[in-house]
Amino acid sequence: MNGVGTAADERSTVSQRSSVLEHHFRDLEQQRGASTLGMWIFLATEVMFFGVLFLGYTAYRVVYHESFAEGSHHLKLLLGSINTVVLLSSSLTMALAVHAAQLGRSKALVSFLLMTMLLGVAFLGIKALEYYYEYEERLVPGLNFAYSGSNAGHVELFFILYFFMTGLHAFHLTVGIGLVAVIAFLAWRGRYTAEYHTPVELTGLYWHFVDVIWVFLFPLLYLIDRYR
């Protein structure tokens, strides 16, 4: 685009631009800025969405600290740690996917998106395995919670929060996997170029946000007073 392209190049670039540029934006740059800002605002509302659960968790952990530590010791630390590595890896492949999109490398873009999806599915699989173990140990409130001990009620409260928070997170991840699948399909069809790939970036933002939520969930749920 430094004045070295042929007239045909120029025309195809112009038609490419007009096909992805909405009429109310001055140029692609402005459109991209508006989209990105909109995504950040959505993520800020997501912070509030998860925020109430973190608030409930904080309040009850302060009041029933002992029971929360007791409940935390029943979670599978190894599986949780492996899952954290899986999710962090998926964020890396997502970042590399955006990088590939920026350089217009469609094949690499599709590959990285598929890897991201695969890691996301692996996370859900490991999480499901954890849920299964907790079901076996009769730790699922409302389903089969049976716990002996003087703190049973408060331990149950911990597990209610555990299932709600990890469940809402898993739901978000499921949505993320669906989004990445759509983006991967469109990328495979050649929809994104070095010039226009905003949907890839926005999906990336959502994916990383879901990762950030887990980064807080992991120590809060799995690591309470492990030294005991």
Add this chain to the structure above:
Amino acid sequence: MTTEQVVSPKTYLLVFAALLGLLLLTVAVAFIDLGLFNIVVALGIATAKALLIALYFMHLRYGDRLMWVVAAGGAFWLGILLTLTMSDYLTRGWIPIPGK
């Protein structure tokens, strides 16, 4: 207006390595008795990880000020939610209630 920033894969790999290091650290520290500081360290490490993800993976570092305001706004309002509520829960025992 934000201009698009291309971050090198090397940077992403370094950030990823740092994230894994912090994960190891937070698990290791959980097995040491630091009393009240266990939760402080755990949340400190989680915040550091979240910042690394937001700044590099989410390109916040290269974003414009408006993006910073929105991102900080989300965290700030969460802070209000937690602070005001906990200022109730944490201070309940401080003043005796007559007749109770």
